[in-house]
Amino acid sequence: MNMLNNLINIVYWFCVDFVVNLGNLLGISYVETNGLLFLILFPLCTLVLLMIVIFQGIRILIRGKSWSNNA
């Protein structure tokens, strides 16, 4: 359990350091970088991927149907 806690601590501070350093590199604050990453970029990427999957799924369904109709 102690080892797991240590691992969680290491991963957590590694990620925090990344966000802090990225913010310093971009010239924005930690809070802004956090918001940009986890409140804008993450949901946006998920939404775009979800739309692609739905759109392609519909295309596959339509093509499958038109093929079975032709056959």
Place this chain on the structure above:
Amino acid sequence: MKRFRDFLILFLIIFSTFFFLMMTVNTFSARPTYQKQLSKCTRYCENHGCIREHIRINRIEFLIPFYNKMSRVYDWNIKILSDQKLVGYKEINIFVYVIIWPLIMLILTYLAIQQHISLKNQRQRIPKNEHAQ
């Protein structure tokens, strides 16, 4: 089995890319400190929140309302994650933002690639069928 192998390869590619990016940024930056600094953010900002001098977005007039909304959602997010009684804030943060959400994005990426391949295969099969007729 082939699908699982493809998924694993995609996971390794994306994971190693992001890990390498994070390692590079952390390696070429200053050593982490808990002390408050006026010029840049440190681990202090994680524990106590950023000080006024750090916030850049507030200097751009038209972005101020956007920042206010974003910080409200940000505070709400922190409150929800810290209100958990079973596990601590760090654990739930890692679980949501390092494991679950990236995993969902990875699955969606895998699905999108698989669908793209199957669409491409369908397109290639059309001329063959027409030729056969």
